[in-house]
Amino acid sequence: MQKFRWLSVSMILITAVWGCLALWFQLALWPVAIVGSILMAWLGLSIAAAIALWRQHPGKQKLLGCYVLLVAILLLWWQMISPSHHKHWADDVAQLLESQIEGNKVTLNNVRNFTWHSETDYIARWESRQYDLNQLVSADLVLSYWMGPHIAHTLVSFGFTDGQQLVFSLEIRKEQHESFSAIGGFFRQFEQVIIAADEQDIIRTRSNARQEDVYLYRLVMTQPQLRTLFLGYLETAESLRKTPQFYNTLSSNCTTIVFDLARQIAPNIPLDHRLLLSGHFAEYAYDLGALTPGYSYTELKARGYINPRTQQIPLESSFSQAIRTDIPALPVNEAL
Structure with missing residues (x-):
């Protein structure tokens, strides 16, 4: 059981870091304040879900469900990003x-x-x-x-x-x-x-x-x-x-x-x-x-x-x- 918790928490932290970097690079032209707010919210939810899982908090199911939903949305958004020839190239x-x-x-x-x-x-x-x-x-x-x-x-x-x-x-x-x-x-x-x-x-x-x-x-x-x-x-x-x-x-x-x-x-x-x-x-x-x-x-x-x-x-x-x-x-x- 302890090993499963370690693995689950590690997966949450890995996806949290990946999500932060994906958002940072893809939203590079957005206002810094907006991007910062999105990243803080994402990190906050990720850390909260990891802590709740590790400590077996009573509300962990809701937090984990919310986190999994946002990960799914993030992955769907990621798959929709497509390369283009139509940009202002150097x-x-x-x-x-x-x-x-x-x-x-x-x-x-x-x-x-x-x-x-x-x-x-x-x-x-x-x-x-x-x-x-x-x-x-x-x-x-x-x-x-x-x-x-x-x-x-x-x-x-x-x-x-x-x-x-x-x-x-x-x-x-x-x-x-x-x-x-x-x-x-x-x-x-x-x-x-x-x-x-x-x-x-x-x-x-x-x-x-x-x-x-x-x-x-x-x-x-x-x-x-x-x-x-x-x-x-x-x-x-x-x-x-x-x-x-x-x-x-x-x-x-x-x-x-x-x-x-x-x-x-x-x-x-x-x-x-x-x-x-x-x-x-x-x-x-x-x-x-x-x-x-x-x-x-x-x-x-x-x-x-x-x-x-x-x-x-x-x-x-x-x-x-x-x-x-x-x-x-x-x-x-x-x-x-």
């Missing part, structure tokens, strides 16, 4: 990637190519570009550390024989008034979006404007694997364009998409805790044999640190070529 996620594929020819609309002077000072450009899948020759893994050594943003940059590089990144689609919140990402605060961008834009803004630590690693992939991964990003982008989806910090983020697409190539690659601790994702790829062979992971990481180079590259210079200086190339027999 400039850097304002457009959705569109693709047309005809044989080996790919036309992309809304490729981002911003010029960033700082996080708030930039020149916005969305471009249309064409690519030949027969000319797809490389893929690089890029990790940008924005919150300590264990959490990084994961991007994949594809290279073509003419020197072009195109980066794909799954990101939160934040509104103009929003900023990223890892906790908010658990509570349907953000939609998700696939951004296709020039390296001078999406990598430089992280290394220079945001002062994040950025690392680049070459991936060992065959041409068919490159094509599968590239088209996988386009298929995901098209799916999101047709049907908006919420970003989820745990299950649907910039790292899990790389893993999900990689499983289309190698279905048996294992789950690993480094999918959650994304700052160690490159080490996971190294253990799978997906990074440049012949070097230790420590050496690849040291030589893949591109910030010292990005700080010295003028805007008009060849950014993609410069950031790869001193990064070990794949051996000829590992390349296409």
